[in-house]
Amino acid sequence: MRTTVGWLADGPATTLRQASLQRRDLRPDDIAVRVDHCGVCHTDLHAVRAPREPGASVVPGHEFTGVVTETGPEVTRFAAGDPVAVGNIVDACGTCAMCRAGQENFCHGFPTLTYGGTDRHDGSPTLGAYSREYVVRDRFAYPLPAGLDPAAAAPLLCAGVTVWEPLSALGVGPGTRVAVAGLGGLGHLAVKLAVALGAETTVVTRSAGKAGDAGGLGAHDVLVSTDPDRTAGARDRFDVVIDTISAPHDLAPYLRLVAMNGTLSLVGHLGQVTLQAMDLLVGRKKLSSAGSGGRPGTAALLDFCAGHGVTADVEVLPSARVNEALDRLERNDVRYRFVLDLSDLS
Numbered sequence: 001m002r003t004t005v006g007w008l009a010d011g012p013a014t015t016l017r018q019a020s021l022q023r024r025d026l027r028p029d030d031i032a033v034r035v036d037h038c039g040v041c042h043t044d045l046h047a048v049r050a051p052r053e054p055g056a057s058v059v060p061g062h063e064f065t066g067v068v069t070e071t072g073p074e075v076t077r078f079a080a081g082d083p084v085a086v087g088n089i090v091d092a093c094g095t096c097a098m099c100r101a102g103q104e105n106f107c108h109g110f111p112t113l114t115y116g117g118t119d120r121h122d123g124s125p126t127l128g129a130y131s132r133e134y135v136v137r138d139r140f141a142y143p144l145p146a147g148l149d150p151a152a153a154a155p156l157l158c159a160g161v162t163v164w165e166p167l168s169a170l171g172v173g174p175g176t177r178v179a180v181a182g183l184g185g186l187g188h189l190a191v192k193l194a195v196a197l198g199a200e201t202t203v204v205t206r207s208a209g210k211a212g213d214a215g216g217l218g219a220h221d222v223l224v225s226t227d228p229d230r231t232a233g234a235r236d237r238f239d240v241v242i243d244t245i246s247a248p249h250d251l252a253p254y255l256r257l258v259a260m261n262g263t264l265s266l267v268g269h270l271g272q273v274t275l276q277a278m279d280l281l282v283g284r285k286k287l288s289s290a291g292s293g294g295r296p297g298t299a300a301l302l303d304f305c306a307g308h309g310v311t312a313d314v315e316v317l318p319s320a321r322v323n324e325a326l327d328r329l330e331r332n333d334v335r336y337r338f339v340l341d342l343s344d345l346s
């Protein structure tokens with residue numbers, strides 16, 4: 001085993017403390033990555049704050065960039081010194097229909113999650129990238145394109161690809177009218193990507209204070225969801241609504257924004273939802289969801305972002321301030337993604 005250092009919440013703790021962590025020795029198709037930057041996703045907050053069994057621990061972090069430090073003997077795609085990016089899945093069965101279709105994120109055997117998962121070879125629990133080193137199967141690491149800032153690119157690997165796949169699958173491009181509900185980590189990247197794809201893009205936010213940022217992100221319009229007149233006026237206006245809201249909420253007001261035959265893609269709150277079938281019936285509207293990305297989709301996103309200069313708006317903090325980052329994320333006080341700089345763990 002290899003020893004590294006990271007940020008861990010154990011037992012019932014709802015905050016993280018620095019701890020020594022074990023990583024596996026490299027398998028033939030593994031690489032070791034020195035983690036330089038890791039984004040703070042709202043999923044990390046859900047994971048740290050969720051009740052856990054006594055003795056269970058979590059090391060969050062599933063969107064990171066860094067540099068390859070070592071390669072297993074079968075690795076040909078990477079060499080020591082290469083800049084890489086890794087997202088929220090680190091393995092899959094490789095043989096099921098989903099994997100064969102390049103949608104490893106939907107693997108029938110369930111993809112191995114970057115943290116909070118179980119390694120499919122040795123059964124060990126996976127520990128995330130709020131840590132100085134990560135060991136990963138080479139095919140689930142991606143070359144970080146030159147020209148993308150490593151800190152601002154880290155959030156592309158979870159937040160970015162999670163909104164990229166539905167935007168792509170729903171054919172968003174010039175002429176599409178897109179609304180993005182919830183202007184946070186996922187939401188602001190959905191706005192930037194939809195704009196770069198050529199769509200007419202509107203921000204839907206309950207935070208009036210964020211309305212002024214919408215134009216800077218490239219959005220063409222903004223609706224403050226607490227203003228009933230504005231939202232009523234936007235009825236049936238959007239071909240695609242990407243809902244990134246992190247809390248349970250009523251879908252009806254967001255379905256009302258969807259145009260005839262259009263789609264509400266729910267990617268934020270992944271728990272139970274209730275809805276009235278009539279809200280779908282009137283206008284033949286569709287409800288969809290998505291999460292993470294397959295290997296081809298993730299590579300395509302990185303390529304697109306390099307070509308269009310798309311990265312996250314980030315506030316970079318030394319990793320020792322991780323608990324402050326989680327507290328501020330919980331209070332909706334971030335524009336628009338915290339990224340931890342792990343170099344203070346050296």
Ligand SMILES: NC(=O)c1ccc[n+]([C@@H]2O[C@H](COP(=O)([O-])OP(=O)(O)OC[C@H]3O[C@@H](n4cnc5c(N)ncnc54)[C@H](OP(=O)(O)O)[C@@H]3O)[C@@H](O)[C@H]2O)c1
Nearest residue numbers: 042043182183184185186205206207245246247268291292
């Ligand atoms: N599908 C997937 O695979 C996947 C991947 C990553 C994350 N997620 C989930 O996606 C969600 C968003 O993640 P994130 O990192 O983007 O979080 P975030 O940065 O905290 O953004 C969430 C946004 O939702 C809005 N919001 C929060 N509470 C709300 C409420 N009660 N009512 C209405 N709006 C509310 C806020 O936007 P405004 O201030 O603009 O209203 C907030 O900025 C989380 O639940 C996360 O677990 C899913």
Ligand SMILES: [Zn+2]
Nearest residue numbers: 041043158159
């Ligand atoms: Zn995430």
Ligand SMILES: [Zn+2]
Nearest residue numbers: 093096099107
């Ligand atoms: Zn599979």
